[in-house]
Amino acid sequence: MTEPRFESICDFDLLIPGRGAAALLGDGTQVAVFRLHDDSLYAVSNRDPFMRANVISRGIVGDRGGEPVVTSPLLKQAFSLKSGVCLDDETVALEVFAVEVVDGAVRVGAVSEVKAGA
Amino acid sequence: MSKRLVVIGDGMVGRRFLEAVTQRDPSWDVTVLCEEPRPAYDRVRLSAFFDGVSAEELSLASDLPGVEVRLGEPAVAVDRDAKAVRSESGEYPYDKLVFATGSYAFVPPMEGADLDGVFVYRTIEDLESIKAHAEGRRHGVVIGGGLLGLEAANALKLLGLETQIVEFAPWLMARQLDEAGGGILKQHIEKLGIKVDCGTGGSRIEAVDGRLRMETNRDGVAFDTDLIVFAAGVRPRDQLARDCGIEVGERGGILTDLSCQTSDPDVYAIGEVAAMEGMCYGLVAPGYSMAEVVADRLAGGEATFPGADMSTKLKLLGVDVAQFGAFDGPLATTYLDPVNGTYAKLVLSDDATTLLGGMLVGNAEPYPLLRASVGGKVPGALADLLSGGEVDAALPEGAQVCSCNAVTKGEIMGAIHEGCHDVAELKACTKAGTSCGSCIPMLKQLLTEGGVEVSKAVCEHFAQSRAELFDIVKVTGITTFSELIARYGAGVGCDLCKPTVASILASLSNGHILEGEQAALQDTNDHFLANLQRNGTYSVVPRIPGGEITPEKLIVIGEVAKEFDLYTKITGGQRIDMFGARVEDLPKIWRKLVDAGFESGHAYGKALRTVKSCVGTDWCRYGVQDSVKMAIDLELRYRGLRSPHKLKSAVSGCARECAEARGKDFGVIATEHGWNLYVGGNGGFTPRHADLLLSDVDTETLVRTIDRFLMFYISTADRLQRTSKWVEGLEGGIDYLREVIVDDRLGICAELDALMEKHVENYADEWKGVIDDPEKLQRFVSFVNAPETPDPSIEFETVRGQKFPAGTTARSHAAPVALGIPVTLRSEGK
Numbered sequence A: 001m002t003e004p005r006f007e008s009i010c011d012f013d014l015l016i017p018g019r020g021a022a023a024l025l026g027d028g029t030q031v032a033v034f035r036l037h038d039d040s041l042y043a044v045s046n047r048d049p050f051m052r053a054n055v056i057s058r059g060i061v062g063d064r065g066g067e068p069v070v071t072s073p074l075l076k077q078a079f080s081l082k083s084g085v086c087l088d089d090e091t092v093a094l095e096v097f098a099v100e101v102v103d104g105a106v107r108v109g110a111v112s113e114v115k116a117g118a
Numbered sequence B: 001m002s003k004r005l006v007v008i009g010d011g012m013v014g015r016r017f018l019e020a021v022t023q024r025d026p027s028w029d030v031t032v033l034c035e036e037p038r039p040a041y042d043r044v045r046l047s048a049f050f051d052g053v054s055a056e057e058l059s060l061a062s063d064l065p066g067v068e069v070r071l072g073e074p075a076v077a078v079d080r081d082a083k084a085v086r087s088e089s090g091e092y093p094y095d096k097l098v099f100a101t102g103s104y105a106f107v108p109p110m111e112g113a114d115l116d117g118v119f120v121y122r123t124i125e126d127l128e129s130i131k132a133h134a135e136g137r138r139h140g141v142v143i144g145g146g147l148l149g150l151e152a153a154n155a156l157k158l159l160g161l162e163t164q165i166v167e168f169a170p171w172l173m174a175r176q177l178d179e180a181g182g183g184i185l186k187q188h189i190e191k192l193g194i195k196v197d198c199g200t201g202g203s204r205i206e207a208v209d210g211r212l213r214m215e216t217n218r219d220g221v222a223f224d225t226d227l228i229v230f231a232a233g234v235r236p237r238d239q240l241a242r243d244c245g246i247e248v249g250e251r252g253g254i255l256t257d258l259s260c261q262t263s264d265p266d267v268y269a270i271g272e273v274a275a276m277e278g279m280c281y282g283l284v285a286p287g288y289s290m291a292e293v294v295a296d297r298l299a300g301g302e303a304t305f306p307g308a309d310m311s312t313k314l315k316l317l318g319v320d321v322a323q324f325g326a327f328d329g330p331l332a333t334t335y336l337d338p339v340n341g342t343y344a345k346l347v348l349s350d351d352a353t354t355l356l357g358g359m360l361v362g363n364a365e366p367y368p369l370l371r372a373s374v375g376g377k378v379p380g381a382l383a384d385l386l387s388g389g390e391v392d393a394a395l396p397e398g399a400q401v402c403s404c405n406a407v408t409k410g411e412i413m414g415a416i417h418e419g420c421h422d423v424a425e426l427k428a429c430t431k432a433g434t435s436c437g438s439c440i441p442m443l444k445q446l447l448t449e450g451g452v453e454v455s456k457a458v459c460e461h462f463a464q465s466r467a468e469l470f471d472i473v474k475v476t477g478i479t480t481f482s483e484l485i486a487r488y489g490a491g492v493g494c495d496l497c498k499p500t501v502a503s504i505l506a507s508l509s510n511g512h513i514l515e516g517e518q519a520a521l522q523d524t525n526d527h528f529l530a531n532l533q534r535n536g537t538y539s540v541v542p543r544i545p546g547g548e549i550t551p552e553k554l555i556v557i558g559e560v561a562k563e564f565d566l567y568t569k570i571t572g573g574q575r576i577d578m579f580g581a582r583v584e585d586l587p588k589i590w591r592k593l594v595d596a597g598f599e600s601g602h603a604y605g606k607a608l609r610t611v612k613s614c615v616g617t618d619w620c621r622y623g624v625q626d627s628v629k630m631a632i633d634l635e636l637r638y639r640g641l642r643s644p645h646k647l648k649s650a651v652s653g654c655a656r657e658c659a660e661a662r663g664k665d666f667g668v669i670a671t672e673h674g675w676n677l678y679v680g681g682n683g684g685f686t687p688r689h690a691d692l693l694l695s696d697v698d699t700e701t702l703v704r705t706i707d708r709f710l711m712f713y714i715s716t717a718d719r720l721q722r723t724s725k726w727v728e729g730l731e732g733g734i735d736y737l738r739e740v741i742v743d744d745r746l747g748i749c750a751e752l753d754a755l756m757e758k759h760v761e762n763y764a765d766e767w768k769g770v771i772d773d774p775e776k777l778q779r780f781v782s783f784v785n786a787p788e789t790p791d792p793s794i795e796f797e798t799v800r801g802q803k804f805p806a807g808t809t810a811r812s813h814a815a816p817v818a819l820g821i822p823v824t825l826r827s828e829g830k
């Protein structure tokens, strides 16, 4: 597997707890980064696979039965932030990206095959 | 030694079979010969390819254990003595062989049918060639006006071609519809700009000056065009079977019995190529049933084909078309409404008591009920059923409610009694509703019939109803979501409870909705103080109180729209909507609007929208009060008021009611002596005329009563409950409401008055609050790491002189819906 090449996105403090932000990676990929209330971080593809618009970062985050999720702001399907899988239609999933904080900066794994935690 | 299975064809049914067989009996060693360059894909949704859905997104393939798929390698011969299948490059011995070769598009023998620019409509490659050929061309003809032909016509329209359908039969969809139904459908299709010629057949095609010319069977009728698509039916691909001596049906197709076995006991046929007891099925669901049958047989089972319900419901080019049960019978009764473009026909037993079948065009709402009632009692008064009116009917237990998955009403009621409490749970335990979804309204009805009280809990995080949460927040004075969920809820919240609590906090005047923690609770619309559109841009709606606006302000709107290249439209709410604003432009747009004296119109929030007015005494010869001033005063009083759902109002200057006040949450109509107040009106989904609450009152009483009405509603309604449903749900109805807010029977009026006073005092324009606050402004960017960069994926095109999201002209009207046929299997003796 390819080693993730990390790209710095922004200061961690810029992210609002419980809300997402979109980032544009060097290769043009759009990633939605979420900071949850417990300061954990997740990154998934920003593209809504149902409506094909780059808006996932603008969804509300929360949990479904304990699984951290983001709901698409367009048609409100919930996606697991851990696996990217859509809980309302398991044949659809968002890509998941590696994400970390180094010296107060949020960095996202720029290689798309990289799965969070892998 | 493992058993060898060879499958010819990796289409929709072949793929379903592979999934079923590997699941049931993984010991087979499977080879699949796949003629197409890619593994199975969703042919039913093929047209979505023109709507921007990629080949990958249509794919149905996944890695299956023990299955080798040989792409682009068609079978060329079967040697039944040697028990082997041959391709150009290899030979594959089998113990069992399955034909899943599907159909090919039928092209009637016609001179010129092989010319460049003539196509069929079956594979992704076909669509790619059509698309390439259509580039820069103008006109296309589709031969065939059945299901497939209409889909193909839609596709050509999506490609921007002027489209002509030529159908040999005397009307469209002649297999599913009768003449009247086909006529209504034609009316709808022609309205979309597609031309239709029925009773016409192509006879000869020739190439003329780089274009095509098709002559027809009708004298003098010929079409000059750039591209011709044949969608005139399909034929089973049974040649390989014929060549090796396997029996075929009289009208083609590989002959099988109900277990899908062919005349050779080691060979099966499934899907469109199979002639099951002589009958070929051109739909995917019966094919899926066959796939399950053979998988079961190979695992030692005894399944047989359960029969197919050929009922169809689909939306073609935005038109509902449904057909169920028998096409014709001893007695038929019809209803035709040419003005609204609807047609219904019911086929009945000769005593008119048993429903045998029927068809619906233009409005397929009664379809689930009717389809489930086929073979049983007619489920209601004929007049209601035919005209699509309200039907109050109880289905028999044995009626099939979900025909995709063969689930009866009895099974669903059983599941409800065993504890299924919503549609999601019913889906999980009965499979009903999991395929085409057309039975879901029925499932909801059965839940109610089964006595399931829809829980009022807001979501899994709060067991309380919205009204209870409102009381908690009001009484405890809690001002943050985190404190509320920690003390009264569980988990971290979700997209249901967060906006609900945000709205409650806002109703109770807790400052700017994007302040501090509140920002993270808001729905995306509220978060950006604008309405999200399908392509990720936003719309901007400044408030225009009462619909009255000066020429200067109109010019400002025009200038802003020009500067930021926004699509403009007059809304149904007497104001102007500007669409297509990029998120990073919103603050700049609002800077200009606020400077010119505009405020947020709250089109994005569950809040007061507009108070519409008529011209009233100022101009109108009939007006008896100043309706414009009243509308403006009311709009300014309640602007920014957050509520369980949106609030709309209107004021008419006399009983002629030009402002449509009785269709509003609260409506005011002028009288000789003062004002009449109406509440609980609704347009939208379930229109309702408002009820008269007060008559002939003065302005002060009017406003005080509206204050209380709104605050009582805000304090006690459910999440997303409009006032109409709330008023209907009040025990004691409008009289009770009058007792509470006029006679103060509960002694709460002083508190309601105080809440509204607080709102009026604390109102501040939300947009002004943002553009003056650098911290809030920071969020209005597409990318945190590139604040200056607009989202490059957003593109526009020009239509009627204005900008629209890219793909607008091409956006499909047709959403192919899987057809309603059972795919479960009934095994005998199990």
Ligand code: SRM
Pocket (backbone or CB within 6 Å): B531, B532, B533, B539, B540, B541, B569, B570, B571, B572, B573, B574, B575, B576, B577, B603, B609, B610, B646, B648, B663, B664, B681, B682, B683, B684, B685, B686, B722
């Ligand atoms: C722009 C407008 C259509 C137009 O071009 O005329 C419109 C556009 C939308 N309407 Fe509407 N409605 C508009 C007037 C109406 C009216 C007519 C009226 O207000 O006089 C109605 C029927 C009256 C009523 O509400 O009782 C109306 C009944 C709805 C409904 C159904 C409500 C219901 O109770 O059934 C929805 C859906 C909802 O709210 O859940 C809806 C939802 C919407 C949404 C918010 C859908 C969405 O979530 O994207 C649209 C957003 C527009 C945007 O992005 O700016 N719109 N909508 C009208 C804006 C009026 C305004 O100036 O604010």
Ligand SMILES: Cc1cc2nc3c(=O)[nH]c(=O)nc-3n(C[C@H](O)[C@H](O)[C@H](O)COP(=O)(O)OP(=O)(O)OC[C@H]3O[C@@H](n4cnc5c(N)ncnc54)[C@H](O)[C@@H]3O)c2cc1C
Pocket (backbone or CB within 6 Å): B008, B009, B010, B011, B012, B013, B014, B015, B033, B034, B035, B036, B043, B044, B045, B046, B047, B073, B074, B075, B076, B100, B101, B102, B103, B121, B122, B123, B148, B151, B237, B240, B270, B271, B272, B273, B281, B282, B283, B284, B285, B287, B816, B817, B818, B819
């Ligand atoms: C545009 C369109 C819209 C449709 N809409 C609907 C709808 O709304 N609802 C519905 O129920 N049905 C619909 N259908 C029909 C549905 O797609 C078919 O019923 C279904 O695909 C049949 O599956 P199958 O596996 O039998 O055949 P196919 O999906 O056609 O698969 C057969 C495969 O076998 C391959 N093959 C053939 N011969 C060989 C060989 N010798 N060697 C190797 N491979 C071979 C073919 O290349 C093909 O890939 C639609 C069809 C089209 C074209």
Ligand code: SF4
Pocket (backbone or CB within 6 Å): B614, B615, B616, B617, B620, B621, B622, B623, B624, B627, B652, B653, B654, B655, B656, B657, B658, B659
């Ligand atoms: S409602 Fe009456 S006053 Fe108002 S415009 Fe209509 S006719 Fe004139």
Ligand code: FES
Pocket (backbone or CB within 6 Å): B401, B402, B403, B404, B405, B432, B433, B434, B435, B436, B437, B438, B439, B440, B820
């Ligand atoms: S899913 Fe129930 S009828 Fe199609």
